[in-house]
Amino acid sequence: MSKKYCYDYPHPAVTTDIVVFTVKDRELHTLLIQRGIEPYKNCWAIPGGFVLENENIDLCALRELAEETGVKNIKLRQLAAYGMPKRDPRGHVITIAYYALIKADDISMKHGSDAADAKWFKIKELPKLAFDHDIILNDAQKALSQGLYDLDNLTVFELLEDKFTIPELQIYFEALSQKTFDRRNFSKKIKDVFPLQDTGDLRKNGPHRPSKIFQLVI
Amino acid sequence: MSKKYCYDYPHPAVTTDIVVFTVKDRELHTLLIQRGIEPYKNCWAIPGGFVLENENIDLCALRELAEETGVKNIKLRQLAAYGMPKRDPRGHVITIAYYALIKADDISMKHGSDAADAKWFKIKELPKLAFDHDIILNDAQKALSQGLYDLDNLTVFELLEDKFTIPELQIYFEALSQKTFDRRNFSKKIKDVFPLQDTGDLRKNGPHRPSKIFQLVI
DNA sequence: TCAAAAGTGTTCTCTTTACACCCATGC
DNA sequence: GCATGGGTGTAAAGAGAACACTTTTGA
Numbered sequence: 001m002s003k004k005y006c007y008d009y010p011h012p013a014v015t016t017d018i019v020v021f022t023v024k025d026r027e028l029h030t031l032l033i034q035r036g037i038e039p040y041k042n043c044w045a046i047p048g049g050f051v052l053e054n055e056n057i058d059l060c061a062l063r064e065l066a067e068e069t070g071v072k073n074i075k076l077r078q079l080a081a082y083g084m085p086k087r088d089p090r091g092h093v094i095t096i097a098y099y100a101l102i103k104a105d106d107i108s109m110k111h112g113s114d115a116a117d118a119k120w121f122k123i124k125e126l127p128k129l130a131f132d133h134d135i136i137l138n139d140a141q142k143a144l145s146q147g148l149y150d151l152d153n154l155t156v157f158e159l160l161e162d163k164f165t166i167p168e169l170q171i172y173f174e175a176l177s178q179k180t181f182d183r184r185n186f187s188k189k190i191k192d193v194f195p196l197q198d199t200g201d202l203r204k205n206g207p208h209r210p211s212k213i214f215q216l217v218i
Numbered sequence: 219m220s221k222k223y224c225y226d227y228p229h230p231a232v233t234t235d236i237v238v239f240t241v242k243d244r245e246l247h248t249l250l251i252q253r254g255i256e257p258y259k260n261c262w263a264i265p266g267g268f269v270l271e272n273e274n275i276d277l278c279a280l281r282e283l284a285e286e287t288g289v290k291n292i293k294l295r296q297l298a299a300y301g302m303p304k305r306d307p308r309g310h311v312i313t314i315a316y317y318a319l320i321k322a323d324d325i326s327m328k329h330g331s332d333a334a335d336a337k338w339f340k341i342k343e344l345p346k347l348a349f350d351h352d353i354i355l356n357d358a359q360k361a362l363s364q365g366l367y368d369l370d371n372l373t374v375f376e377l378l379e380d381k382f383t384i385p386e387l388q389i390y391f392e393a394l395s396q397k398t399f400d401r402r403n404f405s406k407k408i409k410d411v412f413p414l415q416d417t418g419d420l421r422k423n424g425p426h427r428p429s430k431i432f433q434l435v436i
Numbered sequence: 437t438c439a440a441a442a443g444t445g446t447t448c449t450c451t452t453t454a455c456a457c458c459c460a461t462g463c
Numbered sequence: 464g465c466a467t468g469g470g471t472g473t474a475a476a477g478a479g480a481a482c483a484c485t486t487t488t489g490a
Contacts (some may be wrong), residue, residue: 003225003226004224004226005224005225006222006223007221007225009268010268010271011230011231012229012232012273014230051230052313053310054230055303083275083278092271094269120387155427
């Protein structure tokens with residue numbers, strides 16, 4: 001199967017890469033795969049792969065993510081395109097990067113998929129990454145923390161079940177933005193920005209007053 | 219020259235498109251070219267073209283823009299990648315879109331370049347555009363107006379000479395954001411956000427009090 | 437002397453920040 | 464009963480919006 005795809009004009013290769021974030025144990029994590037093949041064999045990398053013929057790039061990202069990590073049915077946001085000629089030793093590869101936020105337990109993280117291994121890493125304890133993936137990951141984190149209060153976006157709520165408590169929400173906001181907030185001000189602001197509804201139920205959660213359970217309206 | 223570029227894997231074609239904005243007569247304009255070839259022959263389009271082998275995508279955008287419109291030495295900002303398989307009738311073409319803001323008189327807008335014709339259009343009086351360029355243009359305008367007060371960006375100042383007056387600045391801000399501002403509040407805010415220095419000179423500009431001339435520091 | 441646009445300062449409102457006390461639970 | 468974290472309101476500060484009068488020029 002050598003050189004069977006031919007064109008009138010030179011075509012650089014195109015890949016998609018997907019930076020997947022989650023919050024576990026109050027800390028921001030990202031999903032990496034260990035590369036099974038050269039280049040950068042055994043090195044950790046952002047999941048991703050080549051765009052197929054006539055494949056929508058958004059769907060390519062979803063497909064590659066599912067193949068390499070088992071993660072499905074999530075909402076991707078486009079980050080940027082990276083096209084330095086030297087970024088891939090195999091030749092000119094342009095990558096279109098995406099990012100997403102998901103619940104950590106959405107993933108069965110099964111072995112036996114294309115990637116040798118897929119694993120959550122704390123954002124503060126990353127291994128050395130393949131290609132320019134350190135730059136991409138850094139840009140993704142910036143984009144993530146900027147869109148937190150965007151009502152059209154609702155990234156954070158992809159981390160939560162339908163019903164949640166305000167302190168729970170605060171944990172996620174703090175992990176995502178790498179900041180801490182005053183409990184009272186956070187509660188006020190969050191109720192102001194997002195349409196939250198008090199379900200009337202309480203969640204007992206330890207040796208202290210139970211917290212109210214809310215849900216997002218529409 | 220048929221089918222002489224061959225690869226092991228399918229490679230979609232990659233182009234860059236560049237949305238160039240300016241402000242003339244207090245109105246936002248964009249630079250379009252009239253296509254000389256099919257598809258969409260004679261239709262107006264955003265300038266752009268194919269990425270060459272091993273060509274940095276940012277440099278490709280600059281090159282295509284220079285070839286098609288004569289515009290050089292400007293700062294581009296990446297907007298997004300567009301990759302719907304049906305967006306180009308010739309096949310799967312992924313485009314990486316950029317946008318820029320320049321002085322209207324930076325352009326000699328000479329004929330004899332690759333494009334049949336290049337012309338400024340008022341953003342409110344656009345012709346029908348080729349491909350999905352209406353969507354790209356719309357996204358670019360949104361991105362442009364969002365970055366106006368970003369000190370790391372300084373887009374607006376690309377429209378101005380080194381020295382400028384506050385009322386002049388206000389005209390540009392209003393055209394770019396499609397809003398109007400109170401003169402007094404605008405003056406205060408702008409001096410607050412950007413490091414402006416009063417040069418001590420005045421600009422006489424009609425039958426009224428002359429305005430102070432400022433410059434951006436660093 | 438008049439019209440046109442530029443310069444400037446104050447008040448009010450709203451948003452954001454800072455901060456303290458009481459409450460329900462599990463051990 | 465006590466430690467733990469959750470619930471809430473108020474005062475102060477800062478940012479943004481509203482607003483009016485004086486100044487300089489050219490005709």
